Amino acid sequence: MIYLETILRFLAGIFILGGVFFFVCATVGVIRMPDSYNRAHTSGKGDSPGLLLSLLGVWLYWLTINPLESIKILVILVFMLLANPIVVHAILRFCYKTRIPWTKDTTFHLLKDTGSSSDKEV
Amino acid sequence: MIEFLFILKLSITILSFTIFFCLYRAVLGPTTADRIIGINVVGSKSTIALVFLAAIFQKTSFLDIALLYAMLVYVTTLAFVKYLEHRELGN
Numbered sequence: 737m738i739y740l741e742t743i744l745r746f747l748a749g750i751f752i753l754g755g756v757f758f759f760v761c762a763t764v765g766v767i768r769m770p771d772s773y774n775r776a777h778t779s780g781k782g783d784s785p786g787l788l789l790s791l792l793g794v795w796l797y798w799l800t801i802n803p804l805e806s807i808k809i810l811v812i813l814v815f816m817l818l819a820n821p822i823v824v825h826a827i828l829r830f831c832y833k834t835r836i837p838w839t840k841d842t843t844f845h846l847l848k849d850t851g852s853s854s855d856k857e858v
Numbered sequence: 859m860i861e862f863l864f865i866l867k868l869s870i871t872i873l874s875f876t877i878f879f880c881l882y883r884a885v886l887g888p889t890t891a892d893r894i895i896g897i898n899v900v901g902s903k904s905t906i907a908l909v910f911l912a913a914i915f916q917k918t919s920f921l922d923i924a925l926l927y928a929m930l931v932y933v934t935t936l937a938f939v940k941y942l943e944h945r946e947l948g949n
Contacts, residue, residue: 763876808921819932
């Protein structure tokens with residue numbers, strides 16, 4: 737039984753460190769990206785696996801101490817995983833509707849000058 | 859064998875530094891959307907830090923506070939975005 741506890745805590749430590757790694761990556765993106773759209777994209781992509789991994793790690797740790805109360809962590813996990821992409825989607829829709837400018841490097845016709853002949857026919 | 863509490867304390871320290879750097883974006887962001895993004899990221903990270911604190915101090919009441927705080931952060935961000943987009947909170 738004590739081996740099971742050791743294995744669970746080892747897995748919990750690995751999960752928590754992975755989640756913190758994703759949070760650090762999201763922070764670097766929020767600081768360094770040149771555009772509001774890129775910043776919102778990076779925060780949404782980095783936060784979801786970060787909170788998933790770190791809350792799973794803390795849940796595995798609470799299983800060895802108080803299994804009944806650890807259901808609360810699963811409730812927090814499900815709520816945040818549902819709410820975080822919705823909020824980032826709302827922020828991006830706000831950015832687009834209030835016409836916040838994007839960077840000069842943003843292009844919407846990625847195949848425009850690759851020499852395809854379909855442009856002349858239309 | 860590294861203690862598990864040491865991993866939790868190290869994670870809380872790193873999360874505090876990332877919260878500080880996101881506050882930079884929330885204070886000095888050029889547009890309104892940048893500030894909203896910074897506040898949203900700070901809120902989700904401090905929720906995770908509260909759950910870590912519950913595991914350190916062995917108090918289950920911190921988990922209730924973390925759940926309430928998560929709901930408060932996301933609802934606040936949604937209300938901000940909807941108000942700034944439509945200039946009203948109806949419908």
